[in-house]
């Protein structure tokens with residue numbers, strides 16, 4: 060259903076790999092709301108994934124770019140302005156990757172070269188994107204930029220590894236660049252802290268299925284899906300949120316405010332079933 064919230068707006072969507080990607084859902088929704096967009100991803104992701112199908116479906120051009128490479132980013136902005144016919148109104152940074160997670164290196168045995176890559180791809184690329192856009196004056200006044208984060212930036216989550224450090228940095232970049240870009244061009248910059256979502260990147264996190272189940276049980280509204288996230292992005296890109304900036308916005312069904320829920324507690328108790336006496340007393344040790 061369209062509310063025409065983004066009619067006439069031009070956007071760039073980074074990070075659609077396949078139809079599970081959060082960026083894919085966002086691209087579909089913003090176009091449904093009247094926006095025109097370009098899509099960007101790395102050349103290898105374009106080859107290995109199915110972004111071409113998305114491009115055809117929403118009639119968008121794909122501009123290949125490694126988001127850690129400044130000249131690639133300049134190309135994305137200059138070509139997008141040319142293709143879309145003017146400056147950009149909104150940007151989605153939906154990019155994340157940890158080679159330490161991929162290689163199953165634990166947090167107390169990280170490879171530091173790989174950690175630099177994690178930070179460069181998952182956080183510093185956001186700064187590079189913003190700095191490039193600002194130098195090229197590529198974003199319209201009152202434009203809106205969103206990057207996707209996860210609560211492991213604030214709280215220790217088993218298995219999230221060096222991505223937690225990357226997300227903390229990503230959120231900090233949103234605040235610090237949000238100040239400068241807001242002050243000078245009224246551009247707003249926020250992060251959306253999304254529930255665990257079954258995507259290619261998400262499924263790489265150790266114990267992901269249990270994590271999904273745990274946060275589902277802990278959240279009064281249940282986990283937010285990629286489609287829910289796309290709806291939230293539409294609102295954040297629209298003119299209805301012009302004074303929201305420098306925020307980390309939780310989009311997680313209430314998870315971030317919970318300590319323990321009835322549903323999670325019930326599941327937790329089940330794990331003691333094998334270690335109880337007949338009259339229900341827990342046997343410790």
Ligand SMILES: NC(=O)c1ccc[n+]([C@@H]2O[C@H](COP(=O)([O-])OP(=O)(O)OC[C@H]3O[C@@H](n4cnc5c(N)ncnc54)[C@H](O)[C@@H]3O)[C@@H](O)[C@H]2O)c1
Pocket residue numbers: 074075076077079080081082100101104124125126127152153154155156180207208209252253254255256257258259260261262
């Ligand atoms: N899935 C989850 O549980 C979850 C939860 C919270 C936040 N997020 C965040 O959402 C964002 C999108 O991830 P997703 O879950 O849709 O998974 P995804 O695997 O579909 O998307 C990740 C994207 O990052 C791209 N990418 C990797 N290296 C890149 C580079 N150098 N330059 C440009 N693009 C590059 C990949 O090609 C891919 O398209 C990520 O920032 C992720 O951390 C995901």
